[in-house]
Amino acid sequence: MTGHDHDHHHHDPEHSELSETELRVRALETILSEKGYVDPAALDLLIETYETKVGPRNGARVVARAWTDPAYRARLLKDATPAIAELGYAGRQGEHIVALENTPTLHNMVVCTLCSCYPWPVLGLPPIWYKSAPYRSKAVKDPRGVLRDFGFELPTGTDVRVWDSTAEIRYLVLPIRPAGTNGWSEERLEALVSRDSMIGTGLPKQPHEIA
Amino acid sequence: MDGAHDMGGVPWSDPVLPEPDEPMFHAEWERRAFAITLAMAMPGGWNIDMSRFAREDRPPEEYLGKSYYQIWLAGLERLMLERGLIASDEIEAGKPLHQTRPVTKTLTSEGVAAMLHRGGPTQREAKNPARFAVGDRVRAKTIHPPTHTRLPRYVRGYVGTVEMLHGVHVFPDSNSLGNENPQWLYTVTFDGRELWGPDGDASVKTSVDAWESYLEPA
Numbered sequence: 001m002t003g004h005d006h007d008h009h010h011h012d013p014e015h016s017e018l019s020e021t022e023l024r025v026r027a028l029e030t031i032l033s034e035k036g037y038v039d040p041a042a043l044d045l046l047i048e049t050y051e052t053k054v055g056p057r058n059g060a061r062v063v064a065r066a067w068t069d070p071a072y073r074a075r076l077l078k079d080a081t082p083a084i085a086e087l088g089y090a091g092r093q094g095e096h097i098v099a100l101e102n103t104p105t106l107h108n109m110v111v112c113t114l115c116s117c118y119p120w121p122v123l124g125l126p127p128i129w130y131k132s133a134p135y136r137s138k139a140v141k142d143p144r145g146v147l148r149d150f151g152f153e154l155p156t157g158t159d160v161r162v163w164d165s166t167a168e169i170r171y172l173v174l175p176i177r178p179a180g181t182n183g184w185s186e187e188r189l190e191a192l193v194s195r196d197s198m199i200g201t202g203l204p205k206q207p208h209e210i211a
Numbered sequence: 212m213d214g215a216h217d218m219g220g221v222p223w224s225d226p227v228l229p230e231p232d233e234p235m236f237h238a239e240w241e242r243r244a245f246a247i248t249l250a251m252a253m254p255g256g257w258n259i260d261m262s263r264f265a266r267e268d269r270p271p272e273e274y275l276g277k278s279y280y281q282i283w284l285a286g287l288e289r290l291m292l293e294r295g296l297i298a299s300d301e302i303e304a305g306k307p308l309h310q311t312r313p314v315t316k317t318l319t320s321e322g323v324a325a326m327l328h329r330g331g332p333t334q335r336e337a338k339n340p341a342r343f344a345v346g347d348r349v350r351a352k353t354i355h356p357p358t359h360t361r362l363p364r365y366v367r368g369y370v371g372t373v374e375m376l377h378g379v380h381v382f383p384d385s386n387s388l389g390n391e392n393p394q395w396l397y398t399v400t401f402d403g404r405e406l407w408g409p410d411g412d413a414s415v416k417t418s419v420d421a422w423e424s425y426l427e428p429a
Contacts, residue, residue, distance in 0.1 A: 021281060025240040027305035028288070029247060031297055035311040037254045041320040043246035049327065050245075051235055092330040096377065113219035113363050115263060116279070125245075127233055131279045134225045136218040140365060140417045141407055149227040160415045164219065166361045167396055167420035168259075168333040169377055196229075 055124035058089045059172060060193035062122055064186045066099075067177040077101055080172060084122060094121035094170050100163065101174045102200075107158050108173045109146070109200030111139035112165040119170035123198060130199065140164055150201050173200045180207045212264075212357055213364065215271035220365040220407070241280040248287050254314035257290050259331055260387035264359035265289045333381040335393035342395065342423055347373045349399055350429040351421060359387035362425045370429040371401040374418060382422050395423040 032038040062084055066073040076083040080099040084090065097119055100108035112118065113136045118126040129135050138146050143160045147153065154160065163171045175197040181189060191210045196202025236242045252262070266286035267274065277285065291297045294312075301308050318326060343349055351366045361383045375398035385392040403415035 021284070022238065022240040023305075024302065025243050025247070025284065027302055028284075028297075029243055030305060031301050031307050032247065032251065034307050035296075037296065037314060037317060038247060038250045039317065039319050042250055042318045042323055043243065045320045045323045046246040046249050046327075047236075047242045049323065051242075090330070091328040092326075095330045095332040096334060096380075098375070111219075113365070114216055114361060115266070125235055127230065128237070128279070129227050129229055132227065133218055133221075133275070134223045135227045137221040137223040138227065140219045142412070143415055144412065146227050150229060156414075158414075160412070161400075162415065162417040163398075164363065164417060164419045166363060167377070167380060167383075167422070168331075169396070169398075169420050201227075 050125050054120060056122070056195035056198065057190070058087070058124075059119070059122035059195070059198045060190040061087055062089070062172070063174060063193045063198065064189040066174055067189055068186050076174065089121040091121055093117070094119045096168055097122070097170045097172055099172050099174050100161070102176050104176070105158055106161055107154055107200065108161050108163065108171075109139060109143050110163045110165060110171040110173060111136060113137070113140055114166060117165035117170065119172050122172055123195060127195075146201065150196065152203065173198050175204045178204050178206050212268060212359065213355055214267045214269070215274040216267035217364050219363045244280045244284045244287075248283050250318040251287060251291065253316045253318045253326070255290055255294060255296060258386055260359055260383040261290065262286060263383070264387045267359070335379050335381060335391070337379045337395070341376055343373045343397060343426065345373050345376065348429040349373055349397075349426040351399065351419075352425055352427055354425070356384065358384065360384045362421060363419060365406060366399075366401060366419050369401055369405050371399040371405070371418070374398045374400045377420065380422070382424070397421055397423070397426065399426065
């Protein structure tokens with residue numbers, strides 16, 4: 001459950017167990033392959049899919065489209081699953097998606113206190129902090145404190161709405177389009193959409209940050 | 212079950228630590244554990260709620276002492292051991308020692324894209340009308356089942372407002388035991404001070420997604 005920094009791992013008691021875990025996983029893969037239960041090529045493809053194809057760039061496309069196309073935005077907020085499927089993103093851990101609109105007076109934040117539920121087709125696999133005990137415990141009680149851990153403060157007057165993903169509904173935050181982006185193309189806007197802004201633990205980048 | 216996995220509101224002194232370079236996996240074994248877990252659900256035949264229960268059903272010191280993918284691994288081993296797909300002595304030996312139990316399906320590389328695209332939709336046809344409507348005040352029941360549940364402790368006993376209806380979905384508490392028993396699913400929203408008392412942040416509202424049998428009229 002803890003963050004790992006491999007460069008500073010020497011005093012972590014888990015370190016000595018890592019090789020044991022590594023050996024155990026290898027043993028399992030050998031046994032399961034030899035029994036014909038798993039195909040190592042399928043395992044490689046699963047890893048490659050989530051390391052290279054499915055990730056927050058997908059969600060950024062959804063957000064940028066919603067920022068530029070009012071009809072798309074309306075479809076997304078009404079029923080996000082088919083609207084997201086229009087862009088080709090669907091399936092595992094995104095079977096039922098709801099989009100949450102941030103406004104100047106309402107900031108949405110998504111958590112899974114019970115495990116690690118996260119909208120894979122649009123954001124990929126969750127980052128380690130999303131799965132960590134501090135995030136899962138604090139997000140529902142002190143979301144402003146969590147945002148301070150991420151280095152920003154919401155203005156007073158902005159309410160916070162926390163969504164605990166306890167079922168198979170997956171939530172995607174639609175952040176506020178940054179000022180100073182009038183006339184920007186969808187592609188250019190995509191670069192502003194940070195992963196954390198779609199979880200609610202961050203804000204989109206400002207135009208000057210991607211100059 | 213009441214377990215260490217149910218973390219909402221538990222005091223935790225560490226800050227949330229964003230990771231600067233964010234590798235998706237932190238060791239090669241994590242990659243393999245992730246993929247084996249996804250692939251084994253097909254021959255194994257278990258559902259997502261059985262997987263979740265296999266991960267969370269362990270003593271707090273064990274749950275908190277393991278890293279995320281170590282928990283996945285422990286859950287996967289349990290599911291396979293329970294079904295006789297592997298045996299403990301095989302894991303120790305690192306090779307098959309016993310006859311292979313036949314399975315009906317396995318995941319091939321040709322099947323990966325379709326499997327991921329299909330996912331595991333949990334919505335089912337509604338057979339009866341929803342008991343609650345948007346705006347209704349409802350109380351989350353105080354329950355402590357020894358088996359799997361998705362009603363977190365921090366809302367049990369508290370009153371919230373129905374904010375959304377999501378249709379009828381497979382009920383995890385029974386699905387983890389092999390029975391889908393689909394029910395209406397609601398987003399129920401609680402005021403910060405209802406959940407955390409007068410010191411709670413009044414500008415915060417928190418919701419959970421709750422199945423109908425978790426709720427009673429308030």
